[in-house]
Amino acid sequence: MISVRRILCPVDFSEFSKHALDHAVVLAKWYEAELVVLHVAPLLAVFPVPGGTTRENLEPFDADAMAKELRSFVGGAAEALPRLRMIVRAGAAASTILDCAREVEADLLVLGTHGRTGFERFMLGSVTEKVILKATSPVFTVPRGVDAGPHGGVFRRILCGVDFSDASSQALQYALSLAAEANGRLTLLHVVEWMPDTTVPIQPHFDFQRYGESLVAEARARLTQLVPRETREWCDIDTSVRVGKPYQEILGRATQESADLIVMGVQGRGPVDRMLFGSTTQHVVRKAPCPVLTVRP
Secondary structure, eight states: OOOOOEEEEEEOSSHHHHHHHHHHHHHHHHHTOEEEEEEEEOSEEEEEETTEEEEEEOOOOOHHHHHHHHHHHHTTHHHHOSSEEEEEEESOHHHHHHHHHHHHTOSEEEEESOOTTOOHHHHIIIIIHHHHHHOSSOEEEEOTTOOSTTTTTOOSEEEEEOOSSHHHHHHHHHHHHHHHHHTOEEEEEEEEOOOOOTTSOOOTTOOHHHHHHHHHHHHHHHHHHHSOTTHHHHSEEEEEEEESOHHHHHHHHHHHTTOSEEEEEOOOSSHHHHHHHHHTHHHHHHHOSSOEEEEOO
16 A cells, blocks of 8 residues: 655645645544645745746845744644644755655655746646656646545545556556555546558558557556456456547547546656656646646656
8 A cells, every 4th residue: 555654745825735634634643644744935036927926035034024924824724633844945946855755755746737937838838747756756737626525645545557667657656556545446548649641661561450459459558457356356447449530539538437547657857857747747747637647767
Protein backbone atom coordinates (compact mmCIF):
# COMPACT_ATOMS: atom_id res chain seq x y z
CA MET A 1 0.00 0.00 0.00
CA ILE A 2 1.02 3.62 -0.50
CA SER A 3 2.66 5.24 2.51
CA VAL A 4 1.96 8.96 2.86
CA ARG A 5 3.50 10.43 6.00
CA ARG A 6 3.75 14.07 4.95
CA ILE A 7 1.77 16.17 2.45
CA LEU A 8 2.88 19.56 1.15
CA CYS A 9 0.17 21.95 -0.06
CA PRO A 10 1.32 25.30 -1.52
CA VAL A 11 -1.33 28.03 -1.42
CA ASP A 12 -1.51 31.56 -2.84
CA PHE A 13 -4.65 32.67 -0.92
CA SER A 14 -6.82 32.27 -4.01
CA GLU A 15 -10.13 30.43 -4.16
CA PHE A 16 -8.46 27.79 -6.33
CA SER A 17 -5.75 27.01 -3.80
CA LYS A 18 -8.46 26.82 -1.12
CA HIS A 19 -9.96 23.93 -3.10
CA ALA A 20 -6.53 22.30 -3.16
CA LEU A 21 -6.17 22.82 0.60
CA ASP A 22 -9.56 21.16 1.18
CA HIS A 23 -8.35 18.10 -0.70
CA ALA A 24 -5.04 18.10 1.16
CA VAL A 25 -6.87 18.13 4.50
CA VAL A 26 -9.04 15.19 3.47
CA LEU A 27 -6.01 13.22 2.27
CA ALA A 28 -4.06 14.03 5.45
CA LYS A 29 -6.94 12.70 7.55
CA TRP A 30 -7.21 9.53 5.49
CA TYR A 31 -3.48 8.75 5.65
CA GLU A 32 -3.04 10.18 9.16
CA ALA A 33 -0.27 12.28 7.65
CA GLU A 34 1.26 15.59 8.63
CA LEU A 35 0.07 18.46 6.46
CA VAL A 36 2.54 21.21 5.62
CA VAL A 37 0.89 24.32 4.14
CA LEU A 38 3.30 26.59 2.29
CA HIS A 39 2.86 30.15 1.06
CA VAL A 40 5.50 31.61 -1.22
CA ALA A 41 5.57 35.40 -1.40
CA PRO A 42 6.97 36.45 -4.81
CA LEU A 43 9.78 38.97 -4.94
CA LEU A 44 8.44 40.22 -8.27
CA ALA A 45 4.91 40.40 -9.63
CA VAL A 46 4.69 39.09 -13.20
CA PHE A 47 1.70 40.02 -15.38
CA PRO A 48 1.01 38.51 -18.83
CA VAL A 49 0.48 41.22 -21.43
CA PRO A 50 0.33 41.14 -25.25
CA GLY A 51 3.83 40.76 -26.65
CA GLY A 52 5.48 39.64 -23.41
CA THR A 53 5.33 40.02 -19.64
CA THR A 54 5.59 42.92 -17.23
CA ARG A 55 7.41 42.66 -13.89
CA GLU A 56 6.94 44.98 -10.95
CA ASN A 57 8.71 45.10 -7.61
CA LEU A 58 6.53 44.19 -4.64
CA GLU A 59 6.46 45.55 -1.13
CA PRO A 60 9.22 44.31 1.24
CA PHE A 61 8.56 40.79 2.50
CA ASP A 62 6.89 40.83 5.94
CA ALA A 63 7.12 37.27 7.30
CA ASP A 64 4.97 37.96 10.36
CA ALA A 65 2.16 39.52 8.33
CA MET A 66 2.28 36.68 5.80
CA ALA A 67 2.24 34.07 8.58
CA LYS A 68 -0.83 35.73 10.09
CA GLU A 69 -2.59 35.78 6.72
CA LEU A 70 -1.69 32.12 6.19
CA ARG A 71 -3.14 31.12 9.58
CA SER A 72 -6.34 32.97 8.70
CA PHE A 73 -6.49 31.28 5.28
CA VAL A 74 -6.00 27.79 6.74
CA GLY A 75 -8.70 28.50 9.33
CA GLY A 76 -10.53 25.47 10.69
CA ALA A 77 -8.11 22.98 9.12
CA ALA A 78 -5.79 23.70 12.04
CA GLU A 79 -8.35 22.18 14.40
CA ALA A 80 -9.26 19.27 12.12
CA LEU A 81 -5.74 17.84 11.90
CA PRO A 82 -3.51 16.61 14.72
CA ARG A 83 -0.35 17.50 12.80
CA LEU A 84 -0.27 20.73 10.84
CA ARG A 85 2.66 22.95 9.98
CA MET A 86 2.59 26.32 8.21
CA ILE A 87 5.58 27.77 6.37
CA VAL A 88 6.05 31.16 4.72
CA ARG A 89 8.90 31.77 2.27
CA ALA A 90 9.88 34.45 -0.23
CA GLY A 91 11.18 33.65 -3.69
CA ALA A 92 10.27 32.14 -7.04
CA ALA A 93 7.20 30.00 -6.51
CA ALA A 94 8.10 26.80 -8.39
CA SER A 95 11.70 26.49 -7.19
CA THR A 96 10.73 27.38 -3.60
CA ILE A 97 7.97 24.76 -3.61
CA LEU A 98 10.40 22.13 -4.90
CA ASP A 99 13.03 23.11 -2.32
CA CYS A 100 10.51 22.93 0.49
CA ALA A 101 9.23 19.54 -0.71
CA ARG A 102 12.76 18.15 -0.43
CA GLU A 103 13.35 19.86 2.90
CA VAL A 104 10.25 18.46 4.61
CA GLU A 105 10.54 15.12 2.78
CA ALA A 106 7.03 15.34 1.36
CA ASP A 107 5.51 12.09 0.10
CA LEU A 108 2.82 13.95 -1.83
CA LEU A 109 2.29 17.47 -3.18
CA VAL A 110 -1.23 18.89 -3.57
CA LEU A 111 -1.68 21.90 -5.86
CA GLY A 112 -4.48 23.78 -7.58
CA THR A 113 -4.31 24.21 -11.34
CA HIS A 114 -5.31 27.88 -11.20
CA GLY A 115 -3.87 30.81 -9.31
CA ARG A 116 -4.93 34.22 -8.13
CA THR A 117 -4.11 35.70 -11.56
CA GLY A 118 -7.03 33.86 -13.14
CA PHE A 119 -4.94 33.06 -16.22
CA GLU A 120 -4.97 29.25 -16.46
CA ARG A 121 -2.18 28.89 -19.00
CA PHE A 122 -0.01 31.45 -17.23
CA MET A 123 -0.41 29.83 -13.84
CA LEU A 124 0.21 26.33 -15.10
CA GLY A 125 3.13 27.35 -17.26
CA SER A 126 4.88 29.24 -14.49
CA VAL A 127 4.24 27.10 -11.42
CA THR A 128 2.21 23.90 -11.54
CA GLU A 129 3.74 22.61 -14.76
CA LYS A 130 7.28 23.12 -13.46
CA VAL A 131 6.45 21.40 -10.19
CA ILE A 132 4.92 18.40 -11.98
CA LEU A 133 7.94 18.08 -14.27
CA LYS A 134 10.60 18.38 -11.57
CA ALA A 135 9.08 17.06 -8.35
CA THR A 136 10.48 13.76 -7.15
CA SER A 137 7.26 13.02 -5.25
CA PRO A 138 3.83 12.36 -6.78
CA VAL A 139 1.80 15.51 -7.45
CA PHE A 140 -1.97 15.66 -6.87
CA THR A 141 -3.50 18.50 -8.92
CA VAL A 142 -6.98 19.83 -8.24
CA PRO A 143 -8.94 21.47 -11.08
CA ARG A 144 -11.29 24.38 -10.58
CA GLY A 145 -14.60 23.62 -8.90
CA VAL A 146 -13.89 20.02 -7.80
CA ASP A 147 -15.30 19.41 -4.33
CA ALA A 148 -13.17 17.50 -1.81
CA GLY A 149 -16.21 16.10 -0.04
CA PRO A 150 -17.40 13.10 -2.05
CA HIS A 151 -14.30 10.89 -1.95
CA GLY A 152 -13.26 11.43 1.67
CA GLY A 153 -9.75 10.36 0.78
CA VAL A 154 -11.03 7.23 -0.98
CA PHE A 155 -11.17 7.07 -4.78
CA ARG A 156 -13.65 4.46 -5.97
CA ARG A 157 -13.42 5.09 -9.72
CA ILE A 158 -9.82 5.46 -10.90
CA LEU A 159 -8.57 5.84 -14.45
CA CYS A 160 -4.90 5.08 -15.11
CA GLY A 161 -3.35 6.06 -18.42
CA VAL A 162 -0.76 3.46 -19.50
CA ASP A 163 1.78 3.91 -22.29
CA PHE A 164 4.08 1.05 -21.13
CA SER A 165 6.86 3.46 -20.08
CA ASP A 166 8.67 3.22 -16.74
CA ALA A 167 6.71 6.25 -15.59
CA SER A 168 3.33 4.70 -16.36
CA SER A 169 4.42 1.45 -14.67
CA GLN A 170 5.09 3.42 -11.51
CA ALA A 171 1.75 5.22 -11.88
CA LEU A 172 0.04 1.85 -12.22
CA GLN A 173 1.42 0.72 -8.85
CA TYR A 174 -0.10 3.81 -7.22
CA ALA A 175 -3.39 3.27 -9.02
CA LEU A 176 -3.55 -0.39 -7.93
CA SER A 177 -2.84 0.54 -4.32
CA LEU A 178 -5.47 3.30 -4.28
CA ALA A 179 -8.06 1.02 -5.86
CA ALA A 180 -7.31 -1.69 -3.30
CA GLU A 181 -7.79 0.75 -0.41
CA ALA A 182 -11.18 1.79 -1.75
CA ASN A 183 -12.24 -1.66 -2.94
CA GLY A 184 -13.06 0.30 -6.06
CA ARG A 185 -12.92 0.10 -9.82
CA LEU A 186 -9.72 0.68 -11.79
CA THR A 187 -9.69 1.26 -15.53
CA LEU A 188 -6.39 0.87 -17.37
CA LEU A 189 -6.43 2.77 -20.62
CA HIS A 190 -3.89 2.60 -23.43
CA VAL A 191 -4.34 4.79 -26.48
CA VAL A 192 -2.93 3.72 -29.83
CA GLU A 193 -2.01 6.91 -31.63
CA TRP A 194 -1.85 5.65 -35.19
CA MET A 195 -3.27 6.96 -38.41
CA PRO A 196 -2.23 5.87 -41.92
CA ASP A 197 0.17 8.33 -43.55
CA THR A 198 -0.90 8.41 -47.17
CA THR A 199 2.09 10.58 -48.16
CA VAL A 200 4.59 7.78 -47.45
CA PRO A 201 5.03 5.12 -50.15
CA ILE A 202 4.01 1.67 -48.97
CA GLN A 203 4.00 -1.82 -50.39
CA PRO A 204 1.05 -2.71 -52.62
CA HIS A 205 -1.89 -4.42 -50.99
CA PHE A 206 -0.84 -3.29 -47.49
CA ASP A 207 -3.82 -3.89 -45.19
CA PHE A 208 -4.16 -0.76 -43.03
CA GLN A 209 -7.14 -2.08 -41.13
CA ARG A 210 -5.47 -5.37 -40.21
CA TYR A 211 -2.32 -3.55 -39.13
CA GLY A 212 -4.31 -1.21 -36.89
CA GLU A 213 -6.18 -4.15 -35.41
CA SER A 214 -2.88 -5.90 -34.66
CA LEU A 215 -1.63 -2.82 -32.76
CA VAL A 216 -4.79 -2.78 -30.65
CA ALA A 217 -4.61 -6.54 -29.98
CA GLU A 218 -0.96 -6.32 -28.93
CA ALA A 219 -1.67 -3.41 -26.59
CA ARG A 220 -4.64 -5.23 -25.04
CA ALA A 221 -2.48 -8.30 -24.37
CA ARG A 222 0.24 -6.17 -22.74
CA LEU A 223 -2.32 -4.43 -20.54
CA THR A 224 -3.70 -7.76 -19.35
CA GLN A 225 -0.20 -8.96 -18.45
CA LEU A 226 0.40 -5.88 -16.30
CA VAL A 227 -2.23 -6.90 -13.75
CA PRO A 228 -1.35 -9.79 -11.40
CA ARG A 229 -4.07 -12.45 -11.17
CA GLU A 230 -4.43 -12.08 -7.41
CA THR A 231 -5.05 -8.37 -7.82
CA ARG A 232 -8.34 -9.03 -9.61
CA GLU A 233 -9.63 -10.84 -6.52
CA TRP A 234 -9.78 -7.65 -4.44
CA CYS A 235 -10.15 -5.00 -7.12
CA ASP A 236 -12.49 -4.57 -10.08
CA ILE A 237 -10.16 -3.95 -13.01
CA ASP A 238 -11.07 -3.12 -16.59
CA THR A 239 -8.54 -2.88 -19.44
CA SER A 240 -9.32 -0.75 -22.44
CA VAL A 241 -7.52 0.15 -25.66
CA ARG A 242 -8.62 3.03 -27.85
CA VAL A 243 -7.32 4.64 -31.02
CA GLY A 244 -6.91 8.41 -31.15
CA LYS A 245 -5.21 11.28 -29.37
CA PRO A 246 -4.14 10.08 -25.90
CA TYR A 247 -5.24 13.14 -23.93
CA GLN A 248 -8.59 13.32 -25.71
CA GLU A 249 -9.34 9.65 -25.05
CA ILE A 250 -8.23 9.90 -21.40
CA LEU A 251 -10.41 12.94 -20.78
CA GLY A 252 -13.34 11.39 -22.62
CA ARG A 253 -13.14 8.14 -20.64
CA ALA A 254 -12.77 10.03 -17.35
CA THR A 255 -15.93 11.99 -18.10
CA GLN A 256 -17.80 8.92 -19.31
CA GLU A 257 -17.00 6.97 -16.12
CA SER A 258 -17.34 9.95 -13.75
CA ALA A 259 -13.82 9.15 -12.55
CA ASP A 260 -12.79 10.29 -9.06
CA LEU A 261 -9.12 10.34 -10.01
CA ILE A 262 -6.85 10.11 -13.05
CA VAL A 263 -3.39 8.62 -12.50
CA MET A 264 -0.59 9.21 -15.02
CA GLY A 265 3.16 8.85 -15.25
CA VAL A 266 5.49 11.76 -15.98
CA GLN A 267 8.74 11.24 -17.85
CA GLY A 268 12.13 12.86 -17.18
CA ARG A 269 13.21 16.47 -17.31
CA GLY A 270 14.80 16.94 -20.73
CA PRO A 271 13.44 18.99 -23.65
CA VAL A 272 11.92 15.91 -25.32
CA ASP A 273 10.10 15.08 -22.10
CA ARG A 274 8.77 18.62 -21.87
CA MET A 275 7.40 18.22 -25.39
CA LEU A 276 5.72 14.92 -24.43
CA PHE A 277 4.35 16.51 -21.28
CA GLY A 278 2.91 19.32 -23.33
CA SER A 279 1.15 16.94 -25.70
CA THR A 280 -0.47 14.60 -23.18
CA THR A 281 -0.14 15.09 -19.42
CA GLN A 282 -0.36 18.86 -19.57
CA HIS A 283 -3.62 18.72 -21.53
CA VAL A 284 -5.08 16.21 -19.09
CA VAL A 285 -4.07 18.27 -16.04
CA ARG A 286 -5.53 21.43 -17.54
CA LYS A 287 -8.84 19.98 -18.67
CA ALA A 288 -9.50 17.08 -16.29
CA PRO A 289 -12.96 16.84 -14.72
CA CYS A 290 -11.41 15.39 -11.55
CA PRO A 291 -8.09 15.48 -9.65
CA VAL A 292 -5.02 14.09 -11.42
CA LEU A 293 -2.17 12.23 -9.71
CA THR A 294 1.09 12.43 -11.66
CA VAL A 295 3.88 10.03 -10.73
CA ARG A 296 7.56 9.89 -11.68
CA PRO A 297 9.56 6.68 -12.21
